[in-house]
Amino acid sequence: MKYDVAVIGAGPAGAMASKYAALNGAKTLLIEEHAGIGSPVQCTGLISKAAITECEVSEGSFVLAKMKGAFVYSPGGEELTIRGKDVKAYVIDRKLFDRKLVGHSLDAGVDLMLKTRFTSLHKDGISVISNGERKEIHADIVIGADGIMGGVGRAAGLPRCNKFMSGIQFEAPYDPCDAEFVEIFTGNNFAPGFFAWAVPFSGMARIGLAKNTGDKPALHYLEELIKHPVLASRYRGSRTEHMVGGIPLGPPERTVTDNVMLVGDAAGQVKPTSGGGVYMGAVCAKIAGEVAARAARKEASTGEYEKRWRSAVGRELALGMIIHKSMGKLSDENLNEFISFLNRPGMSERITEYGDMDHPSVLLMELLKGSDKMRLVRLLGVAFRTLF
Numbered sequence: 001m002k003y004d005v006a007v008i009g010a011g012p013a014g015a016m017a018s019k020y021a022a023l024n025g026a027k028t029l030l031i032e033e034h035a036g037i038g039s040p041v042q043c044t045g046l047i048s049k050a051a052i053t054e055c056e057v058s059e060g061s062f063v064l065a066k067m068k069g070a071f072v073y074s075p076g077g078e079e080l081t082i083r084g085k086d087v088k089a090y091v092i093d094r095k096l097f098d099r100k101l102v103g104h105s106l107d108a109g110v111d112l113m114l115k116t117r118f119t120s121l122h123k124d125g126i127s128v129i130s131n132g133e134r135k136e137i138h139a140d141i142v143i144g145a146d147g148i149m150g151g152v153g154r155a156a157g158l159p160r161c162n163k164f165m166s167g168i169q170f171e172a173p174y175d176p177c178d179a180e181f182v183e184i185f186t187g188n189n190f191a192p193g194f195f196a197w198a199v200p201f202s203g204m205a206r207i208g209l210a211k212n213t214g215d216k217p218a219l220h221y222l223e224e225l226i227k228h229p230v231l232a233s234r235y236r237g238s239r240t241e242h243m244v245g246g247i248p249l250g251p252p253e254r255t256v257t258d259n260v261m262l263v264g265d266a267a268g269q270v271k272p273t274s275g276g277g278v279y280m281g282a283v284c285a286k287i288a289g290e291v292a293a294r295a296a297r298k299e300a301s302t303g304e305y306e307k308r309w310r311s312a313v314g315r316e317l318a319l320g321m322i323i324h325k326s327m328g329k330l331s332d333e334n335l336n337e338f339i340s341f342l343n344r345p346g347m348s349e350r351i352t353e354y355g356d357m358d359h360p361s362v363l364l365m366e367l368l369k370g371s372d373k374m375r376l377v378r379l380l381g382v383a384f385r386t387l388f
């Protein structure tokens with residue numbers, strides 16, 4: 001088997017990278033270790049309108065609900081309402097969504113091998129186990145879109161991401177206060193250093209959390225979360241699906257070698273403020289696919305990808321990491337004060353105007369123009385002050 005480009009992993013990043021490699025003239029192979037695309041799901045499936053656009057799909061059966069805003073709860077119980085002018089985000093069925101993206105890459109001419117696991121890199125390509133049988137595949141360029149496990153990056157000797165958060169979630173019947181609003185819960189006894197959520201759709205909700213600090217297992221915090229008075233009043237008691245997953249944060253210093261490129265979670269292209277990776281992964285995967293096709297023809301080097309993806313999202317990632325570190329240090333008292341700060345008259349209009357779930361730094365910079373700049377800097381602490 002002889003290919004110009006081999007892409008490992010058929011998640012959103014792999015689907016987009018393989019599609020762009022094929023569209024740019026490369027004979028492209030996409031491999032996936034599972035027997036089907038999109039499972040097991042390790043995602044809340046909350047993505048922005050921009051993510052849908054970036055993935056080049058139109059709204060389809062994968063959209064389960066549309067969100068116009070969020071209710072954010074402080075540890076002390078204060079509610080902050082963030083109301084968008086129109087639909088801000090979609091709750092999606094990740095299995096259907098991933099299948100749609102892979103469908104588009106097949107339409108572009110990509111070959112797909114399921115039940116095929118990447119095992120190692122060699123001089124001329126990769127070794128895989130396909131349906132229990134070892135195979136050698138020639139590929140000039142290898143794209144590692146293999147998610148948090150990052151086997152391709154390890155085999156290529158590339159450094160790992162800066163840190164990993166653990167996430168946990170279940171689906172359950174739920175009576176939301178407003179079916180078009182996501183609920184965000186803050187408090188160190190159930191989401192240390194990060195936040196918890198209830199994302200409603202069709203009479204159900206995905207209820208979960210990611211933890212940044214805290215020395216107990218994620219399951220402990222989940223059991224604490226369901227005692228939250230707001231959540232407890234809406235959660236109807238049973239659980240229909242459970243999942244745990246890791247979230248990589250902070251890309252490694254290098255994401256390429258001469259013939260290997262990493263993309264998506266494998267490259268830490270995940271928003272440190274929310275743990276969302278679909279949008280950034282898609283932005284970077286398109287660059288990866290295009291550069292890989294040209295690199296296979298010796299018209300570009302893999303280093304072009306490294307430069308271009310960092311220039312596209314590097315600043316947002318770096319600022320996001322600063323916000324993430326600052327938020328991770330806040331005590332419950334600090335969080336109460338921060339949410340009160342955002343809940344003052346006039347503030348919600350600015351949040352509605354400048355809030356963008358893919359680019360939180362835009363809102364941050366806007367808030368820092370206000371007369372309360374120093375109060376915000378003081379609230380968010382030491383890591384944040386290094387910005388200035």
Ligand SMILES: Cc1cc2nc3c(=O)[nH]c(=O)nc-3n(C[C@H](O)[C@H](O)[C@H](O)COP(=O)(O)OP(=O)(O)OC[C@H]3O[C@@H](n4cnc5c(N)ncnc54)[C@H](O)[C@@H]3O)c2cc1C
Nearest residue numbers: 009011012013033044046118147167245264265276277278
């Ligand atoms: C609890 C939780 C909630 C989240 N919620 C959201 C959210 O609401 N919105 C959002 O945008 N993001 C969310 N994310 C993050 C999001 O799921 C990831 O950023 C996204 O799936 C990354 O896409 P990817 O294509 O890089 O990797 P993945 O989707 O992980 O795909 C990698 C693929 O590679 C395959 N693979 C791995 N190793 C091999 C191998 N050796 N050989 C062959 N195939 C292999 C895997 O089977 C998998 O199909 C969440 C994550 C967690 C853990």
